[in-house]
Structure formats: C-alpha cells, structure tokens
Amino acid sequence: MRAKIAGPLANTAAGAIAEQVLRACVHCGMCNATCPTYQLTGDELDGPRGRIYLMKQVLEGEPAGRLSQTHLDRCLGCRACETTCPSGVDYHSLYDVARPAVDQAAPRPWKERLVRWAIRAAFVHPRRLSILMSLARRVRFAAPSSLRGKLAAPRSPGPTPAPRHGRRMSLLHGCVQAAAAPAINAANRRVFDSVGIDLVETPAVGCCGALSFHNGSQAEGRAIARRNIDAWCAELDAGSEAIVANASGCAAFIRDYGDILADDPHYAARARRVAGAVKDPVEILKANPPKAVRAPLSARVAVHPPCTLRNGPELADAPAELLATLGFEPQPIRDAHLCCGSAGAYSLLQPKFANELRKAKVEALTGGEPQEILTANIGCMMHLAEASPVPVRHWIEAVDEVVSR
Ligand code: SF4
Numbered sequence: 001m002r003a004k005i006a007g008p009l010a011n012t013a014a015g016a017i018a019e020q021v022l023r024a025c026v027h028c029g030m031c032n033a034t035c036p037t038y039q040l041t042g043d044e045l046d047g048p049r050g051r052i053y054l055m056k057q058v059l060e061g062e063p064a065g066r067l068s069q070t071h072l073d074r075c076l077g078c079r080a081c082e083t084t085c086p087s088g089v090d091y092h093s094l095y096d097v098a099r100p101a102v103d104q105a106a107p108r109p110w111k112e113r114l115v116r117w118a119i120r121a122a123f124v125h126p127r128r129l130s131i132l133m134s135l136a137r138r139v140r141f142a143a144p145s146s147l148r149g150k151l152a153a154p155r156s157p158g159p160t161p162a163p164r165h166g167r168r169m170s171l172l173h174g175c176v177q178a179a180a181a182p183a184i185n186a187a188n189r190r191v192f193d194s195v196g197i198d199l200v201e202t203p204a205v206g207c208c209g210a211l212s213f214h215n216g217s218q219a220e221g222r223a224i225a226r227r228n229i230d231a232w233c234a235e236l237d238a239g240s241e242a243i244v245a246n247a248s249g250c251a252a253f254i255r256d257y258g259d260i261l262a263d264d265p266h267y268a269a270r271a272r273r274v275a276g277a278v279k280d281p282v283e284i285l286k287a288n289p290p291k292a293v294r295a296p297l298s299a300r301v302a303v304h305p306p307c308t309l310r311n312g313p314e315l316a317d318a319p320a321e322l323l324a325t326l327g328f329e330p331q332p333i334r335d336a337h338l339c340c341g342s343a344g345a346y347s348l349l350q351p352k353f354a355n356e357l358r359k360a361k362v363e364a365l366t367g368g369e370p371q372e373i374l375t376a377n378i379g380c381m382m383h384l385a386e387a388s389p390v391p392v393r394h395w396i397e398a399v400d401e402v403v404s405r
C-alpha cells in the first residue's frame with residue numbers, strides 16, 4: 001500500500017518504521033482470522049486491517065476523531081495478527097507510533113486522562129505500589145470489582161539463595177509483580193541456583209516502562225528505559241550473562257527498547273544491546289536443564305502461554321515442554337492463540353472485552369480438568385485467577401516446587 005507520513009513524524013526514525021509497515025500491508029484481511037477483538041464484535045474497525053487504515057489516515061495528516069481512538073483503544077496489542085500476516089506486517093511497531101499521534105489529534109476527555117495518569121502514578125513505582133496494595137487489601141471488599149481479585153494476599157516468597165556460583169545473570173525486579181507476587185522472583189532465584197546460576201536483582205531497576213509507554217506517556221516509558229539501560233549495561237560490562245525477565249510482558253517491552261529509542265543518538269546502540277540480552281527464564285533453563293528432586297503436588301496442569309511469549313519470541317510451547325521433563329502432565333488447550341484479555345492495563349481500561357476474553361480462556365484452559373493453571377506473566381496470572389475455578393500461578397513456581405532443595 002502507498003504511504004507517506006506527514007506532520008511531526010515525517011523524516012524521523014519512528015515515521016520511517018511506520019511507513020515501512022504501512023507499505024508492507026496488502027489489505028488481504030487474513031489477520032482478522034486471529035484477532036480476538038474482531039472475533040468478539042465482527043466489526044472491521046475492531047480488526048487489524050481496519051485499525052491499519054485508521055492509523056494510516058492519522059499518520060498521513062488526516063483528522064482523527066474519537067471513533068478512531070475507540071477502535072484503537074480496543075486493540076489488546078497481542079500481536080496475534082502478526083502470526084497470520086503473509087506479508088510480515090509488524091503491526092505492533094505501527095501501533096506504538098500511531099497511538100500518541102491519535103491521542104494528539106483527538107484529545108481524551110479528562111476522566112480518561114485521569115485514569116491513565118492514576119495507573120501510571122500507582123503502578124510504575126514498586127515501593128509506592130506495595131504500600132498502596134497493602135492498604136487496599138484492608139478495604140478490598142469496597143474496591144471496584146475489576147480490582148478486587150487483584151488485591152488477594154501474596155504468597156510468601158520463602159528464602160532466597162545468596163550468590164555462590166561463578167555464573168551471574170540480572171533479574172528484573174518489576175513493579176506490579178514485585179508488589180503482588182514477590183514469590184515469583186524468589187522461586188526464579190532458587191531454580192537458577194539449582195542449575196548453578198546466581199540471579200541477582202539490579203537495585204536501580206524497577207519497572208520496565210511498558211505501563212507508562214502504553215498508557216499515555218511514551219516519554220515516561222522512554223525515561224524509565226534509559227534508566228534501566230544505564231543500570232543493565234553496567235551489569236553486562238561487569239560480567240552478567242543476561243537480563244532475565246520472568247514477566248513475559250516486561251520482556252516483550254524490553255525487546256523493543258531498540259525501536260523505541262531508535263531516534264536517541266546517546267541510547268540507540270545500548271538500547272539494542274539490552275534488547276538483545278533480555279531472556280525469558282525458560283530460554284536459560286532449556287540450555288541448563290534443572291533436575292527434579294520430588295514429584296509435583298499437582299501434576300495435571302494447563303499451561304497458558306501469554307501472547308507476549310507466543311507472538312514475537314515464539315516460546316509458546318517451551319514452558320510446557322520443560323514442565324513435562326519434570327513430571328508434570330500439561331493438558332492440551334484449544335484456541336491457545338487467543339489472548340486472555342489481560343494485556344497490561346487493558347483489563348482495567350476495557351473491562352467488558354477483557355472479561356469476555358477471560359471467560360472463553362478459562363473455559364479453554366479448564367477443558368482438560370487441570371489441577372492448576374500455570375502461566376508466564378503476572379498480568380495474565382492475576383486476571384485469570386479472578387475467574388478460575390483452580391489455582392493459577394507462574395510456571396517457575398511449579399518448577400521451584402520440584403527442583404529446589
Ligand atoms: S494480513 Fe497482513 S497484509 Fe493482510 S491486511 Fe492484515 S496486516 Fe495487512
């Protein structure tokens with residue numbers, strides 16, 4: 001398709017990325033087949049092809065209104081459309097470039113801006129979020145239903161091993177996960193210790209920046225990315241082998257650091273270095289297989305691969321394959337490619353769509369009567385747990401249960 005970016009994005013790296021993506025699209029519509037929101041509404045504008053048209057219009061300087069914004073807001077950013085596109089259209093890069101342009105062309109009502117500001121203010125500061133969550137848990141009964149399930153008391157993290165091996169990797173502390181489920185990082189550290197790797201959190205790094213970047217402040221998301229790049233480059237220089245992010249949504253955003261800072265001459269090269277160093281723990285454990293020292297308490301599991309593990313890094317089956325080597329019995333899951341509706345802050349901002357998608361996902365995951373559901377992203381974990389009849393946890397916690405002494 002012909003495309004010519006106009007306005008402030010013309011002749012920028014972001015504009016060039018958008019132009020390249022738009023030119024690759026041939027409007028065949030095959031992507032609609034895997035788009036969760038198109039499946040829900042059947043509206044062309046709630047599918048990737050329609051959204052590409054909307055984004056093209058605004059990037060070429062045509063006026064954008066609330067209608068365009070509404071259909072773009074409904075996009076989960078799940079990238080399922082990219083998996084069925086025969087032309088290799090990099091939809092999510094276009095989406096990242098176009099969303100602020102749409103918000104600029106169609107300013108949001110103050111209530112929407114306030115909600116997005118509140119999400120950023122609360123969620124991206126781990127200490128602030130921990131305090132807020134422990135206060136909110138005391139009045140959980142009065143919280144809105146979309147928040148209530150997210151305020152469950154966290155599991156105890158248990159002991160964390162002291163560094164004692166020659167090999168070292170850096171672990172993302174995180175923001176929401178650090179406050180809501182500190183047991184995940186602790187389990188990750190014990191599992192890595194069992195295979196001879198010290199996993200150490202980098203004190204200067206908290207949030208990855210995704211929540212800010214995708215919720216109204218790309219500038220704040222970039223500032224957080226720069227802070228993390230400074231800290232992680234120092235770690236890599238000092239001998240850390242990799243940056244480990246066990247929240248697949250955070251890992252996906254860090255993999256995009258190179259693109260989001262492509263226009264920054266001071267950070268572009270180091271952003272690409274960090275993006276290339278980030279790993280999901282399953283990648284490390286594939287190369288360093290852990291050994292089970294006991295049988296699982298709940299062997300029959302459903303493993304939900306988040307979109308951020310499936311679409312991009314193509315690691316969808318890796319956690320289930322690893323778990324099978326450790327005595328677990330992962331059950332087959334239908335429609336595994338469809339998003340659960342969590343998608344960062346999407347479940348807070350688009351609860352109707354998020355809840356419909358979750359209902360279908362929970363039905364699919366429990367079809368094989370698992371004893372528990374395992375996943376790879378804190379957002380999916382909390383979202384599914386609110387509606388699941390069986391416990392939901394991170395797969396690394398299940399591995400920890402059978403390999404740590
Ligand atoms: S499948 Fe790819 S080329 Fe076809 S409409 Fe969708 S994005 Fe465009």
Ligand code: SF4
Nearest residue numbers: 035075076078079081
């Ligand atoms: S990212 Fe997901 S929700 Fe958005 S258009 Fe693509 S498939 Fe649909």
